[in-house]
Amino acid sequence: MLKFESNLENKNLDPKGKTSLALFPRIERSYSPSPINRSPNIRVSSSQKMLFPSIKNSRCSSGRNSRLSKGDTMRISTSRCGIIYGYAADSHSGLAHYRKSDCMNTITNLPCPKTISESIWPKSSFFAIYDGHGGKACANFLKEQLHNFILQDQDFPYKAKKAIINSFKRADDKFLTESEENGEMSGSCALVVMFIGNKCIIANTGDSRCVISCMKGTKVKMVTSIHKPSENEEHARIINNGGTLSHDYILTKTGEAVMHGPARVNPGKLLVSRAFGDLDAKCPRIGGNPKVVIVEPDIKSFKITQDFDFLLLGTDSFFEFISNREAVDLIWASFNELKGEDFGVQLNGAMEDLMNDLNRRRQKKNANCMIIAFKNLRENCDEVDN
Numbered sequence: 343m344l345k346f347e348s349n350l351e352n353k354n355l356d357p358k359g360k361t362s363l364a365l366f367p368r369i370e371r372s373y374s375p376s377p378i379n380r381s382p383n384i385r386v387s388s389s390q391k392m393l394f395p396s397i398k399n400s401r402c403s404s405g406r407n408s409r410l411s412k413g414d415t416m417r418i419s420t421s422r423c424g425i426i427y428g429y430a431a432d433s434h435s436g437l438a439h440y441r442k443s444d445c446m447n448t449i450t451n452l453p454c455p456k457t458i459s460e461s462i463w464p465k466s467s468f469f470a471i472y473d474g475h476g477g478k479a480c481a482n483f484l485k486e487q488l489h490n491f492i493l494q495d496q497d498f499p500y501k502a503k504k505a506i507i508n509s510f511k512r513a514d515d516k517f518l519t520e521s522e523e524n525g526e527m528s529g530s531c532a533l534v535v536m537f538i539g540n541k542c543i544i545a546n547t548g549d550s551r552c553v554i555s556c557m558k559g560t561k562v563k564m565v566t567s568i569h570k571p572s573e574n575e576e577h578a579r580i581i582n583n584g585g586t587l588s589h590d591y592i593l594t595k596t597g598e599a600v601m602h603g604p605a606r607v608n609p610g611k612l613l614v615s616r617a618f619g620d621l622d623a624k625c626p627r628i629g630g631n632p633k634v635v636i637v638e639p640d641i642k643s644f645k646i647t648q649d650f651d652f653l654l655l656g657t658d659s660f661f662e663f664i665s666n667r668e669a670v671d672l673i674w675a676s677f678n679e680l681k682g683e684d685f686g687v688q689l690n691g692a693m694e695d696l697m698n699d700l701n702r703r704r705q706k707k708n709a710n711c712m713i714i715a716f717k718n719l720r721e722n723c724d725e726v727d728n
Contacts, residue, residue: 416694418686418690418693419448420685420686420689421450423450423465423466423467424467424539424540425465425537425539425540425646426537426714426716427720428715428720429448429689429712429713429715430690430692430713430715431448431710432694432697433446434660434705434709445472445474445478445481445485446485447468447470448469448712449489452468452489453493455494456494457496457497457500458500464538465539466536466537467536467537468492468534468535468536469655469712470532470533471533471656471711472485472531473548473658474529474531475529475613475617476527477526477527477528479521479526480530481530483517483520484532484618487516488510491510491513492505492509495508499538502536503543503643506545506639507638507641510637510638511637513618514619518624527622528619529617529619530617530618530619531550531657531658532550532639533552533566533655534546540645540646541646542643542644542653543641543643544565544566545641546566546567546569546641547616547638547639548569549570549657549658550566550656551566551568551654551661552566553654553655555652555653555670556649557649557651557718558718559651559670559671559673559674561649565642565644568658569616569640570604571613571614571615576615580607583633583634584633584634585607585633585635587607588606588608589601590603607634608634609623610624610634615634616638616639617635617637618637620635646716649718651715651716652673652715653712653713653714654669654673654711655711655712655713655714656712657708657709657710659705659707659708660696662705662707663700664703673692673695673696675695676695677691677692677723685724688723
């Protein structure tokens with residue numbers, strides 16, 4: 343049973359939550375085979391990407407100052423592709439000491455795979471966030487190649503879940519083979535969201551999140567599983583396959599050793615229990631165990647209905663200091679504040695507010711997030727314009 347986070351300020355919600363159950367009538371889950379700053383008053387064109395690399399402080403017609411800092415970049419699109427009515431994506435750069443290598447990929451009008459006729463291939467899109475660690479090689483590899491592994495799989499799109507699981511494994515095997523040759527030790531989490539017609543498929547390996555806003559923000563649901571060693575199922579799987587967990591310790595003034603920070607997976611000493619790459623964690627020749635840190639994704643699929651507003655994708659660093667509900671409310675507050683503006687400007691404003699919130703909370707790490715808009719969100723803008 344799916345449970346949504348309610349908006350307590352909305353007095354019209356069904357107290358029994360019956361409405362929310364109808365939003366995902368056929369949601370499916372595929373388990374791993376493992377045992378256990380505001381911008382200037384501009385109008386965004388309908389091109390696939392808009393880059394804002396050097397926007398400086400200015401003022402929107404809504405009256406608020408732009409707070410984009412020099413060097414920030416943002417991608418905005420208001421081009422429609424099937425059920426997608428636009429998207430916004432941006433990155434927060436942390437302090438150098440904490441920086442990781444994060445990549446995002448947005449492919450609208452996904453090309454038709456060879457296994458299906460172009461005459462029946464629906465409008466399709468591919469979105470992904472790759473949260474790298476230990477270097478940038480793995481995240482860059484996934485950005486360039488993972489979608490091709492999926493599109494070229496013989497089971498895609500008719501058996502999409504099987505194709506995605508197989509593609510994740512083949513991509514990981516290829517990167518690990520190359521890593522053995524060049525001594526590369528980086529790794530990466532991956533959050534992939536695909537739209538095939540009106541069907542949404544979400545595949546997650548690692549600790550990034552996908553959150554859904556429905557019914558103009560009155561319903562919020564996280565639809566990804568978090569692959570951390572502290573999660574009960576992952577903890578059990580790690581131990582049952584010969585892995586161990588460890589913690590850092592600090593000494594108190596009295597000399598007592600106190601556990602400090604989150605659990606890490608060994609081999610590899612990683613904060614996530616599933617990831618691409620990480621040769622030292624997986625290669626037996628150098629002390630790794632391929633059954634402990636694995637790449638199999640958690641997969642969910644469902645149809646996008648008229649009740650859906652948008653998807654919010656984010657890395658673990660993005661959600662470190664903000665809840666799912668707070669993030670969704672912030673996006674809606676931004677849209678409401680920019681009443682009368684173009685839809686692209688509203689998307690831009692919402693993304694800027696999310697980035698500003700990270701700065702306000704003094705997030706020192708890199709963080710990526712993405713908003714994927716559906717008809718409900720676009721109609722909210724049209725209602726304001728009219």
